[in-house]
Amino acid sequence: MRRIAILLVFLFLWADQAFSQRVCATEEYIRGLGGLAPVSSIRPPAATRPLGNIPGNTVASGVPSAVIVIPVVVHVLYNKEEQNISADQIRAQIDILNKDYRRQNADAQLTPEVFRDLAADARIEFRLASEDPKGMPTSGIVRKKTTIDFFGTDDRIKSSRMGGDDAWDADQYLNIWTGNLAGGVLGYASLPGGSPDKDGVVIRYNVFGNTGGAFGKGRTATHEIGHWLGLRHIWGDTRCGDDGIDDTPPQVAPSRGCPSGVQASCDNAPGGSMYMNFMDFTNDECTNMFTLGQAQKMRLLFNEGGLRHALLSSARADGIPLEDVIDPAAPAPGEIKLYPNPSTGTLNLRFNADPPYGDIVIYNHLGQAVKQLRITESVAHISTIDLANGVYYVRVGSSKRAYKFIMAR
């Protein structure tokens, strides 16, 4: 009986810990990779590294100044239905990221006056992908049922063979996996320069989006993507450590809960700790900023020769928004054949299945329906003479799949 009581107390403490403080496993994860140094000693490679620490108020030459748009794929792994998070929850998270990385977050006004001039619009935005690695339209959301109860930081969640879902091309997408994580971990991230098939961030399903509670404002994803973009914890992962950024003051250790006023440590007067920084461990509702130095460090990765430069030429986030893709590992092969492609004026559609074929809809690259037809024969000849040159997509009936063709004459 006593043993059971102890076990219950242990379980209670464990569960309590799981939801009362931020547990970011990035440091532990990177250490576990063995081949890489811990996150605290990772630096960008020479091509992206200015000499010494990055001053917060200067801009290195060559850093692209335009808004950087990153196509995102969200791999939803679920064992229980509650883990199969809704498209609305996912879109809410993308919205939060866009606000946090553009300093359009409503709580930006809560940044203390002493730090307000250091707060940055990182000019980075995120879009759910509209085109998958095969060039097919997608919602940017992949759902997969798994037999795994809890995922650890061993990256099984990133492998279809191991019960997770394979990464999409890391040069073209930010991969985000959501699922149930063991040990109270809210999330972890790979760092720039790691293995492409492990590249991305992993977020516990119930802190992804606007879910409520201490970590229910979507800042776990903001924090982990900060790591993915090369940022370190603000206290440098060691007592009064250095995060490699000049405009973040030193602090003795991670902040917890929701501090207020000046929290002095490590001679960080006059402002004290920057506990409202997204790279601290403060509760979601009490974080609200990246600094100019952090923004610059992230953006340097997109510079010529930088480890995230390839993403700048990814066009996977333009085009037609679709419903969720259900298990792309099992598409029905050869549902239709579409020829000639590019089309000059007549598009032929051959159905490999029996009738009825139903309606087809043709969308332009903006996702606007430009043609709708009822198909009654196994080979249909569709006039496309009225379509301007460009990329189009054909969707058949209620199928989640769509087929791309090009008009060129």
Ligand SMILES: [Zn+2]
């Ligand atoms: Zn972290």
